[in-house]
Amino acid sequence: MTNDIIELATQVGRSLEAKRLLLATAESCTGGGISYAITEIPGSTGWFDCGFVTYSNASKTELLEVPAALIAQFGSVSEEVAAAMAQGAVANSNADVAVSTTGIAGPTGAVPGKPVGTVCFGWSRGATTYTERLVFSGDRQAVREQTVAHALRGLLRFIE
Template sequence: MDLATRVGHALQASERMLCTAESCTGGGVAQAVTEIAGSSAWFDCGFVTYSNVSKIEMLNVSNALIAQMGVVSEEVAGAMAEGALANSNADVALSTTGIAGPTGAVPGKPVGTVCFAWSSAERTHTERLVFQGDRAAVREQTVIHALQGLLRFIE
């Protein structure tokens, strides 16, 4: 809650609105920020794009990009965040795509692999991390890192 509150204060101070594009977190980031009373002043909307089709149709992620890089990639995370910005009234977006487990690992991408992106009109920053733990732990760590990364991105 403290982290989401800090995000809200930072967004309000910079007069920006946030949107999210989430896959592996299933809307967990949007839930965390909307737990804060008054978040409608700085949170525009969230896209939960769990399937590849939803990423393509709702966020304009290229099917060719998914085929080339894999859905769990920094490139797809960046496209998701940029697509969320293009399809919302927000000024800044964050995205998550990953393998929360316990299945889904592929060569080079073990369970716990998560790609993040933070985007504004000026730039997009991406990261790839590998978290430890069960599905719930990976998802929780992902939400926390997404919000911490957002604070760094906007401050």
């Protein structure tokens, strides 16, 4: 875990604490990396509720209530699924706000229109959900680290 990521997680914690918000994560390609960064911060129990690592499509549907039809229509790596994951994390936890990631960290898994490094993000709070799709470069570890950092930066913007 890089110092940059820990610093971002610390900033997220301060912001959540100041606004009295509780966070949940819904992670696929990051495999719990966001939750790991968050729980590295002393006192995170005050602003972090839980993390869902929903790597399979079935777990996205079972744990986060992402409609199977949505996954079939857009693919698990899509902004639509990222939005549903973030919304599902809020709905299935005590959290006020959630961040989600779903992507192709590589080295395999690319499909037409979705190269290795494609990651979709979701941030949700109440009736508001934002999504984003980026393509990162580098190996599997680099893609995952960039994804965690971007998810935290986006969370900071979203809750500010």
